[in-house]
Amino acid sequence: xxxxxxxxxxxxxxxxNPLTVKCTYSVSGNPYLFWYVQYPNRGLQFLLKYITGDNLxxxxxGFEAEFNKSQTSFHLKKPSALVSDSALYFCAVSQLGRRAxxxxxxxxxxxxx
Amino acid sequence: EAGVAQSPRYxxxxxxxxxxxxxxxxxxxxxxxxxxxxxxxxxxxxxxxQNNGVVDDSQLPKDRxxxxxxxxxxxxxxxxxxxxxxxxxxxxxxxxxxGELETQYFGPGTRLLVL
Numbered sequence: 040x041x042x043x044x045x046x047x048x049x050x051x052x053x054x055x056n057p058l059t060v061k062c063t064y065s066v067s068g069n070p071y072l073f074w075y076v077q078y079p080n081r082g083l084q085f086l087l088k089y090i091t092g093d094n095l096x097x098x099x100x101g102f103e104a105e106f107n108k109s110q111t112s113f114h115l116k117k118p119s120a121l122v123s124d125s126a127l128y129f130c131a132v133s134q135l136g137r138r139a140x141x142x143x144x145x146x147x148x149x150x151x152x
Numbered sequence: 153e154a155g156v157a158q159s160p161r162y163x164x165x166x167x168x169x170x171x172x173x174x175x176x177x178x179x180x181x182x183x184x185x186x187x188x189x190x191x192x193x194x195x196x197x198x199x200x201x202q203n204n205g206v207v208d209d210s211q212l213p214k215d216r217x218x219x220x221x222x223x224x225x226x227x228x229x230x231x232x233x234x235x236x237x238x239x240x241x242x243x244x245x246x247x248x249x250x251g252e253l254e255t256q257y258f259g260p261g262t263r264l265l266v267l
Binding site (some may be wrong): 043071073075080081082083084085088090129131139140142143144145 | 158185192193194253255257258259260261
């Protein structure tokens, strides 16, 4: 079985400050990890993914994520938050032989001006 | 490049009625997925197609839900009869190929309210 935990329902950060959205996972094999963002009344938009290689993955809109195998984490980060980053963020995992993505419950990011 | 298209965007029905949702994937994408997203939760896979064949429907409530992708392009998801707990957003996604490494691209979703 595979699972994802996003321990924070909401993260508040001031514009210009760095942001982190946390994600931990559980899989039996090597994980493939994804981050998606969802704006109101819109579908999920792909941000970035980790398959193998460099633990620091760079994605769209200045976001990056760090894969940490020992801590089974894949936290999403951005050096300087924008008000327009306010949205719902989902972490997801898959693994070899499991085609379906398993999503976390989501974290709402609120960036205050 | 056009994204994944879905219709309708919103639907309100009464319980025990039937409803159908339509999805048109990104051109050239062979794999199509239907997800159910209940308020406050992450999306959950209902069914996955590879071309017009079903790859995974293990989480599809087959007593009331059905889906087809007859020509390997468009897909329809049907609920008959609907229950109150079916109120959710139904998301369609597509990817170029099947597999764990492929990025899935999502449509805007259909928001269903069952009264």
